[in-house]
Amino acid sequence: MSPRRPVTALAMWPGIEAQLFTAASWEALDRVADVVDRRPLDLATAPADLLGSVEVLVGGWGCAPLDGAVLDRLPRLGLLAYAAGSVRSTVTDALWARGVAVSSAAAANAVPVAEMTFAAVVMVAKDVFRLRDRYRAERGRSFVAGVGPAGDLGTRGLRVGVVGASRIGRLVLERLRTLDAEVAVSDPYLPAEEATSMGATPMDLDDLCAWAEVVTLHAPALDSTHHLLDARRLARMRDGAWLVNTARGSLVDTAALEAECGTGRLCAFIDTPDPEPLPPTSPLWDLPNVVLTPHIAGSEGREVARMGDLAVAEVARWAAGQPLDHPVVAADMDRIA
Incomplete structure (x- = not known):
């Protein structure tokens, strides 16, 4: 039939x-x-x-x-x-x-988000955005070496912490396995053996924040995840570390992030701020250690x-x-x- x-x-x-x-x-x-x-x-x-x-x-x-x-x-x-x-x-x-x-179709929409996240991790590890600005200012007159998150340039040995083993988080973990990097994941619903099978070390979120050189967010926007990275957790992050957010702005306390990035202690790659868009007066617009993109990680x-x-x-x-x-x-x- x-x-x-x-x-x-x-x-x-x-x-x-x-x-x-x-x-x-x-x-x-x-x-x-x-x-x-x-x-x-x-x-x-x-x-x-x-x-x-x-x-x-x-x-x-x-x-x-x-x-x-x-x-x-x-x-x-x-x-x-x-x-x-x-x-x-x-x-x-x-x-x-x-x-x-x-x-x-969330699984289909997850693909470009994971791709952009992976690209962002590689780019911030190479300190591409700040080196671009310095190279432009120098007009190529001198070599402008830079440092990546909390250390040297490059992804070899880079400590990447993935927050949330969502569809997108899992795709990011899959892509990170192509790097010679150390990877950890924090997700209360993820069994430790499953994290290990994906090439990541399971960690408590507080410990992950203190350990990672790049923290990338892939948790859903729920009441329980509101300001998941608050002032306390941001303060635990390593000097010079990058926060990558291609998930939802509400996961991060924006005022606390502005304060940390404003001192130059932390760096941020933000595709989904809170509020969205940020007010014109937000210092994040002009900081050299912050990259803002207009919510383009999803399908476009x-x-x-x-x-x-x-x-x-x-x-x-x-x-x-x-x-x-x-x-x-x-x-x-x-x-x-």
Whole structure:
């Protein structure tokens, strides 16, 4: 018997679909589903008879929260295939109560974040950003040697501490294994033997902060992780160490970071500050030992289509009655990003 073809609609900011879906992914989706419109629907105003037939919603950035009122307009909804990372802004208790299956493309979005994090670790180990500034000022008239975090330039023997064995954290750990570096990881949910199998030494967070020359953050933004790196933990970090944050700004006490970086004792590579963007008066904008990037670690440009491909593959599995590869369940919500 052929797999059924579920009626499928898009729910996201208009225009995002052009980035998410290539010609090949549209063809793949059309093979397994009946798509009511290749343009995103407004779930609050779309015709009731149209929404009443929808069985699969491919969501994305800008998808409205699927609360009781919206779900009343989607009585046949069986799957939310979310073509973005965190489902927190879209999933509600009402969705779980109605037994709707949920899939997230967080695994696809994790790839560019891990890539940029790995690149940042290598770049700060070589002190690229400060040496660039000094070299520019010298106009090449003299050699401008520099020092990396708490010691010499380079990654050989570099102590890297990974905070959080999340999807992204695990990808970062995988990439760090290609370096001749010492790696530690801190995660309360990670068994010690699993950390060791990933090439990392398990450590308590306080000990990791004091040990590492580069600390990179990959924990979710939860009440329990708010200001995970507070003034006390930042003070434990080694003189000259780098903090890399491509996760969430709320993990770091910004005022404490400003104070530590302001003295020149710590360095920071921040893609996700708190607040975002930082106020124009923040000293982090102008410090030579701070690198700020505009929240670009996640999927951008050509990377976005990777999330669309994942969502389409999940629709195909669901339509064929197969288990989802990237399911999200209610029990996950207390600890995922």
